[in-house]
Amino acid sequence: MAQKKAGEVDAFLSRPDFSFPIILLYGPDPGLVSERAEAIAEKSGVDRSDPFASVLLAADEIEKDVGRLYDEALTVSMFGGQRLVRVRGAGGGKNLAEAVASLADKRLEGALMIVEAGDLKKSAPLRTSVERSKYAIALPCYQDEARALDRMIDEEMASAGLSLDRDAREELKSRLGANRLASRGEIRKLCLYAYGMERIETEDVAAIVGDVSADAVDEAIDAAISGEVKKLPGLIDRLVEAGTAVFQLQQSLLRTIQQLQAMREIVERQGEPVGRVVERRRPHFRRKAALETALSAWPLDALARVGRRIEADILTSRKESAMALTVTRQMMLSIAVEAARHRRR
Incomplete structure (x- = not known):
């Protein structure tokens, strides 16, 4: 299977193995994925200032016109030498995954393809198609330790x-x-x-120095779920200015709502105290108060409804990437407003 463990990626980057003409980099930190993709591109020897030799594609564009990827990957350079094709923003798109699987069946001649993706599960079609291929390799990129x-x-x-x-x-x-x-x-x-x-x-x-730590993301999520409406806009602005990816906010919020839903079910159906249910999750001490406030305020049916809305907004953001930040900001603020209403009841 063509894949590396997270601890082996730095060694690969120091001496990239271009016998794999398709390289997938994935992980929850888009900055780390991008930085490593850039390092591989630099060592490829391709002149990235030459539009005939280097091309950058967006994954959502490929989903609409998958033929573009085939054209770029299979086109022979007009002046000889290798071509570089970079794909950014890959995720769960079906067309891209199928195209990569097809292109990886045989060795690409005269082209190097670098695909940058978000945090892919083991079962994600794009990841599995690369890992099973003889002519492609998957490189997991995890957050800085x-x-x-x-x-x-x-x-x-x-x-x-x-x-x-x-x-x-x-x-x-x-x-x-x-x-x-x-x-x-x-x-x-x-x-x-x-x-x-x-x-x-x-x-x-x-x-x-601004705060670009994971704690800053948690602070914004906690403000949303506990109804800190006045505090939330400033937290979102700070994260955006620091370069935090929109999908990271979306996924963190969805994961927290799902956790609250599971905990609230225990509270409502088994009658356990809120404090005990939260303590069992062993949250960071900074998050404990916000989780207890949210768990006390939100009814189970409302959490389920909010979870569905977040999933719908994530889908909208992927279809209309230019609107992703606006959609996410509005989503988080509306959740904070609803949380504040539940707290007053």
Whole structure:
């Protein structure tokens, strides 16, 4: 099976094996997926400024016109040499998965295809078609862990000729992680802020670095489910400015609503206290109060209805990608308003 484990991906990136002309990168952090795809593209040797040699396609466009992918993948370069085809925003689309499976049956001649996808389940058609193929490889990309964050911080600090004291490093790490590109951008912004200094301290981090950690996503989700209507717009704006992907907000919200639905069923049908049900889930202490508030407020039927609405809005966002942020913002605000009404009853 043509796939790598998450811990093996860095080694592959250092020396990409182009005997696999179709490379799928997938994971929950779009920034990390994009950064790794860019690293492979750079090492391919293709001139990406040449429109005849390099092409970028959107997955939703391929779903509407799958022939475009075949045309680009099978076209021979006019001036010789390899062509590069990159596909961004892949997910559960049927046409793309079938096309990749078909193209991977035989070795692509004269073309390298890089497909960037979201967090694909094991059963996802796109992932399974690549993993089963002889001429394609799947590379899982997961969110930065502490070691990866430290390595990225060290790279940027060394490049800028700066150093961090221990407390400043811990403060910086606490604000990073939800999006690889956004995290690197925040570090570079900090280095620019500290130009001319020798050492960065905690106060410098607090002054300039935005919060792009997973905790910031959780804070926005908790505000929505617990009815913090006034607080929510600012949290959404902060995440968007930090580069957090819209689908990450959508999936986190849907997952939390589904968890609340399962917990509320225990409360209503088995009569267990809200506090005990939440405690059994072992949530982070910062989330506990919001979960208890939401679980006390939302009735089971309302949670089921909201879950269906989120799924419908996610589908709308994928069909109309330009409207994804507007749809998600409106969805979260309306859920917060409804949560606030339930709390007052």
